[in-house]
Amino acid sequence: GESVGLHLPTLSVQEGDNSIINCAYSNSASDYFIWYKQESGKGPQFIIDIRSNMDKRQGQRVTVLLNKTVKHLSLQIAATQPGDSAVYFCAENTPPHRGSTLGRLYFGRGTQLTVWP
């Protein structure tokens, strides 16, 4: 899962297995969450999002689960493929707070997923 520190958390899985990448977010007021995938040498690419009024959302081969009680987000990838190898980031949107009109999108540190053939 995500963590603060110098080294990215890593997850290694066999091709065809399911992957679960975890993320702990910090702000209980966050109302929107996004998972991004970043391949080497490229910019982050949107995978799936979820709003705080939901606890599960499914896409093609991916599912995001949101547990607001423990401020936890997970990304499940079904039948993981070599092309899924990348760094995965979760991002949380913090809404404007009292006295400010500013909302912010904060990114976690990322998890390196490696898929072995």
Next chain:
Amino acid sequence: DAGVIQSPRHEVTEMGQEVTLRCKPISGHDYLFWYRQTMMRGLELLIYFNNNVPIDDSGMPEDRFSAKMPNASFSTLKIQPSEPRDSAVYFCASSLAMGNTEAFFGQGTRLTVV
């Protein structure tokens, strides 16, 4: 649309020189973001614009950093003078809205200051 376009893709410069990074957002997107990515600090938001107006620049590390958005299709991030600790990958992103929709990222500019 070709997506968010950044230039240059790579920049190597000497300490003390001025560096200008460029970004063309996706047409019709009202928000533009500049991020910096390093291994130490991950992805950090430097500044974002809404309708060409800077809204939040609290992430800009120092006065050496400045960003402009003269029109809806172009933004620059300038570092003057550059320092070795500015070495990072700088991403530009754009989105239709803020807080309820994803941002689309460019390919980034890898800056190396020697």
